[in-house]
Amino acid sequence: MRVHVVGTGLIGTSLGLALTRHGDEVTLEDAIPTHAALARDLGAGRLPTAGEEPDPELVVVAAPPDVVARCVLGALVRFPEAAVTDVASVKGTVLAAVRAAGGDTTRYCGSHPMAGRERSGAVAGRHDLFDGRAWVLTPTPDTRPEVTARVAEVARATGAAVREVPPDVHDRAVAAVSHVPQLAASLVAARLEDLDEDAVALAGQGLRDVTRIAASDPHLWTQILAGNARAVRAVLTGLADDLTAVVAALAALEAGDDAPGARGTIARTIAAGNAGQARIPGKHGGASTVYETVRVLVPDEPGQLGRLFADVGEIGANIEEFHLDHGLGQDFGVAEVDVVPAAAAALAEGLAGRGWRIHG
Amino acid sequence: MRVHVVGTGLIGTSLGLALTRHGDEVTLEDAIPTHAALARDLGAGRLPTAGEEPDPELVVVAAPPDVVARCVLGALVRFPEAAVTDVASVKGTVLAAVRAAGGDTTRYCGSHPMAGRERSGAVAGRHDLFDGRAWVLTPTPDTRPEVTARVAEVARATGAAVREVPPDVHDRAVAAVSHVPQLAASLVAARLEDLDEDAVALAGQGLRDVTRIAASDPHLWTQILAGNARAVRAVLTGLADDLTAVVAALAALEAGDDAPGARGTIARTIAAGNAGQARIPGKHGGASTVYETVRVLVPDEPGQLGRLFADVGEIGANIEEFHLDHGLGQDFGVAEVDVVPAAAAALAEGLAGRGWRIHG
Structure with a gap:
């Protein structure tokens, strides 16, 4: 062509x-x-x-x-x-x-x-x-x-x-699955700008995941968000309403221990997040699949991950997702190996048998 | 003891x-x-x-x-x-x-x-x-x-x-680095609860990362958030103020193309996120390090990741972070291999020379 x-x-x-x-x-x-x-x-x-x-x-x-x-x-x-x-x-x-x-x-x-x-x-x-x-x-x-x-x-x-x-369906979809997540990541990351060094040092993998895309280009994103203002604002308004309810619940809890309804508001917010998160498609764009995670301690030396994956291959498990996390002040990482539930026990056992330390 | x-x-x-x-x-x-x-x-x-x-x-x-x-x-x-x-x-x-x-x-x-x-x-x-x-x-x-x-x-x-x-420093720190990120992840994920299947299908890695911890237990988190109500509310209030400014900016952009100041508000929000995100400690709890990412296409077959890591080991590169992402409707994943900048070119070249497809 x-x-x-x-x-x-x-x-x-x-x-x-x-x-x-x-x-x-x-x-x-x-x-x-x-x-x-x-x-x-x-x-x-x-x-x-x-x-x-x-x-x-x-x-x-x-x-x-x-x-x-x-x-x-x-x-x-x-x-x-x-x-x-x-x-x-x-x-x-x-x-x-x-x-x-x-x-x-x-x-x-x-x-x-x-x-x-x-x-x-x-x-x-x-x-x-x-x-x-x-x-x-x-x-x-x-x-x-x-x-x-x-x-x-x-x-x-x-x-x-x-x-x-259709174009309007696309724009509403990306508002929810891309543009609002980008703004949320930026807003959470912005809280760290003036935080004490000691406080930032307590950051864990959860914060890293939530804020990864906060590193994105402000010029490009200003054009994108301005171009999708209506759809983004619709999703953000729903989010802001929920946020207002949570802030009010926290204020009630601060004011007095009883605070009827406040704990219910918070629990419903977290539960709604459970339900939404479960809808995100997994591997290959299919329906969300629940994998089992096998955590393995990996010494911080070249070749260790190679040995790990060679062993996983030998055991015959197919890795669905993989993430490597590093501990604070330690010379090793924690590898999270996600496999289908049926394969998890055999993988953990097989790795332990090959000398790997399986982590809680 | x-x-x-x-x-x-x-x-x-x-x-x-x-x-x-x-x-x-x-x-x-x-x-x-x-x-x-x-x-x-x-x-x-x-x-x-x-x-x-x-x-x-x-x-x-x-x-x-x-x-x-x-x-x-x-x-x-x-x-x-x-x-x-x-x-x-x-x-x-x-x-x-x-x-x-x-x-x-x-x-x-x-x-x-x-x-x-x-x-x-x-x-x-x-x-x-x-x-x-x-x-x-x-x-x-x-x-x-x-x-x-x-x-x-x-x-x-x-x-x-x-x-x-000190206890109060701890509580303010975890409000910013753990409790507010948890709420933000839940609030973003909650937007997906009633979204069309077609829209959810456009989810990418960014959304997955932002919402991973939204799968957490509502009962436990209600107790945690209620117990830290004051510190969490202080951080959330700052976030809510920024959010209100963004929503107002988007409303101004919807109302008319000119909207003086609206684009500036959005750009400053994303830029503040850049600055906060850059403060998150990297590997081993040290200062944030910028790694270079080498992306490699990995066929979805057992043993392929083992071969990849064996090759990385042979090339002599030390992997700082590793993430495996899966494309939509394709039988392979994209492995993101983060290494120190000095090692990136040699790694990409070495992998390409061993038959791997290096991805943009």
């Missing part, structure tokens, strides 16, 4: 690299010509020659969130035969802007590859960035089926798994 | 198992005699014989949070020569109750082992539960130094690393 990529940052360059390897014909452009030339040098595609106008079957707009709609509209006018997609994390605002400006929505199908890195720019591009990730397509009733099919074909060519949902 | 353990749930039984292995003389009791007998059968210590009154050097109260203060007071009266500690997650309320009742605070030193499991009860007990974990001691100016030393000796005998902080 002939694909024209507009915007050669992390996503555009990675897409160019993937499609070039797949055998597609990729042309590149960027508002900053040096960026496009860099992506070209990295092997992401070629630049149009002087005076050449590309003739793409598909245009992929991979520009920063704030300028995506303008670029999509430009592409629809400039390439009247092409299908056009974009890869922004929010779909409703782009679609509304395209419609408001009278763009040809029969040739537009928004999309969102659920892939990224903590680094940005063409040099961070990877040909396999989309491999094994979801790529959401958000066609509207206006979108011609062959346009959607072309976007799906390109997404699959990168190794991604394609899902189709 | 002669140690008497009051309460033979997960923590009390694990402590008995650890100290018995260490060669200490452990006696056990529980409000429910069957529970104490079970812990005895598991090897956690012995039960006092009929008519025998134990003569411990240290009493460890490992009862549920709500009854800890009463048990501490009882132990101070019943064993007038013994040092007494407890292992509750909140220290200020226990101390206040002991003081209010006129308990002998010269022989009391609160403590808090930072260890636990997702299961509870004596049968979940492990002799190595405290191995490599922090065990916080919270002596007051009243506490006699030899009492604190006795608690520290027992904590170290279990393999834990001892830290000393």
Whole structure:
């Protein structure tokens, strides 16, 4: 397929690299010509020659969130035969802007590859960035089926798994599963900014997990959250209501030991979290599966994890999830090996028999 | 040392198992005699014989949070020569109750082992539960130094690393690094309870990390949060203020594109999260270290992780952190191998040379 990529940052360059390897014909452009030339040098595609106008079957707009709609509209006018997609994390605002400006929505199908890195720019591009990730397509009733099919074909060519949902469903979904979690992680992490060193030192794995994504880029996230303001605010308002109830319950408990209803409010909050957490799909996007965790003490020396996994392989257990945690001031870590419940006892026994210390 | 353990749930039984292995003389009791007998059968210590009154050097109260203060007071009266500690997650309320009742605070030193499991009860007990974990001691100016030393000796005998902080500092610290993160995880996870299946299916690793601890026990956490109401509410109020500002900023952005200041509010929120997250200690409780992540595609077959770690060992890289993530609808996972920055390039190259697919 002939694909024209507009915007050669992390996503555009990675897409160019993937499609070039797949055998597609990729042309590149960027508002900053040096960026496009860099992506070209990295092997992401070629630049149009002087005076050449590309003739793409598909245009992929991979520009920063704030300028995506303008670029999509430009592409629809400039390439009247092409299908056009974009890869922004929010779909409703782009679609509304395209419609408001009278763009040809029969040739537009928004999309969102659920892939990224903590680094940005063409040099961070990877040909396999989309491999094994979801790529959401958000066609509207206006979108011609062959346009959607072309976007799906390109997404699959990168190794991604394609899902189709309406734009508003996508935006409400990512508000709950991505944008609000990002804000919550940032708000929790922000509490640590002025904490004493002694207090921060008590941090455990729970805090590390909750705040990992708080390291994300403020500029990018400001554009994403502003672009999905309505859906994010709807989810946040529900969260804020629950938070207000918990704060009131804690205030009642502070004021007097009896505090009727206060403990019930807190217990219901934690129980609602249990129920929500249990819905998160496990491995392979299937229904949530409950695994059993076998914890193993791993000395902090090169080769120990290799020995551990060789032993797990010998025992014949298939690892579903794996996490390595480090203790405070100790020269070893705790490996959490998640396996299907039926395999847990044999794994723990087999590892203990091979000299591993199984941890509580 | 002669140690008497009051309460033979997960923590009390694990402590008995650890100290018995260490060669200490452990006696056990529980409000429910069957529970104490079970812990005895598991090897956690012995039960006092009929008519025998134990003569411990240290009493460890490992009862549920709500009854800890009463048990501490009882132990101070019943064993007038013994040092007494407890292992509750909140220290200020226990101390206040002991003081209010006129308990002998010269022989009391609160403590808090930072260890636990997702299961509870004596049968979940492990002799190595405290191995490599922090065990916080919270002596007051009243506490006699030899009492604190006795608690520290027992904590170290279990393999834990001892830290000393005042009770109020401990409670404020765990409010920020443990109790508020728990509530935030629950509040985010609760948003998923009524979400469409299609929306939940878009969940990625970020959401999984933020909500992992939302699976915690509502009964235990209600006691913990109620016991630390003041400190938790102080941290939550700061979080709620920031949240209100973000919701207002989003409302302004919904109302009109211009919304002066709204984007600044959001960017500052994410940036404050960056700063707080960077303070979390890394491996071995040291200052936060920035590692470089090498991502490797791992086919979903037994033995593949063993091969990966054997190769990493051969290349000579020391793994600092390791996480395995699974793609949606694909038969492989993405292993994130964190190493010191100086080792990353050689590791990626070495793995690629051994046939591994390095992932963006």
